[in-house]
Amino acid sequence: MNVVTVKTKEEMSATASKLIVDKLRQKPELVLGVATGGTPIGTYEEFVDRVKQEELDVSSMRTVNLDEYVGLPRDHEESYWHYIYTHLYKPLKLPVENAFVPDGLSRDLEAECNRYEEAIESLGGVDLQLLGVGRNGHIGFNEPGTPMDSRTHVVELTESTRQANARFFNDIEEVPTQAITVGISTIMKSRSILLLASGQEKCAAVEALLDGKVDIEWPVTILNGHPDVTLIVTEDAYCSDKEDDHA
Ligand code: F6R
Secondary structure (H helix, E strand, C coil), X not given: CEEEEECCHHHHHHHHHHHHHHHHHHCCCCEEEECCCCCCHHHXXXXXXXXXXXXXXXXXXXXXXXXEECCCCCCCCCCHHHHHHHHHHHHHCCCHHHEEXXXXXXXXHHHHHHHHHHHHHHCXXXXXXXXXXXXXXXXXXXXXXXXXXXXXXXXXXXXXXXXXXXXXXXXXXXXXXXXXXXXXXXXXXXXXXXXXXXXXXXXHHXXXXXXXXXXXXXXXXXXXXXXXXXXEEEHHHCCCHHHHHHC
């Protein structure tokens, strides 16, 4: 794993967006796997600025979202379709048919999961998967204990994940209880992975990953078995010795 330690979140975002732009220069029809949540917002902002400044044509890029809440319509402000539209498609005026997101309103969620896997395959797979990590080590919405061979599936969100995401809603009661997420094996099929981690609350997940072992209780550790992973991590996402003393 290529580990890049940076001082600030801004530096993390600048480094990540540069890496995405470099990939796009090599392959304009890049299939970019996109994460949502707080961590990558700065990366999308930097990416948008860079594309505008350098007048890059990114209209052939396709994006594949990692996950979507069950029960939220596309135009709901907290749907992940809306997120990626707001952070990438709207500012860059990109064609929305290039945005692939699971349909959380599907009447047949199982069929939707299969359709999504097939859609990814028909794009030729993900070239570069951008990932954040949950404080419990989840990637996508693959919570601890998720089988490593999982494909796109429906998950019941854990209380800790719902609480962590409640900050985006008016009330925890509004946070959906289910989501569709691409599976761990789907993520592992991506050709390259770019993982971002920032903030002290992520330190246990970062520590488990850097331990080098694969542990089903820390889904992010599966990345130790992937041949092309770059982790961009801010200094505050390492567990401090002081905290270890208290452990
Ligand atoms: C969202 C996703 C999640 C987040 C994780 C961290 O698409 O895949 O795994 O990356 O929950 O969220 P933040 O960045 O908000 O701390």
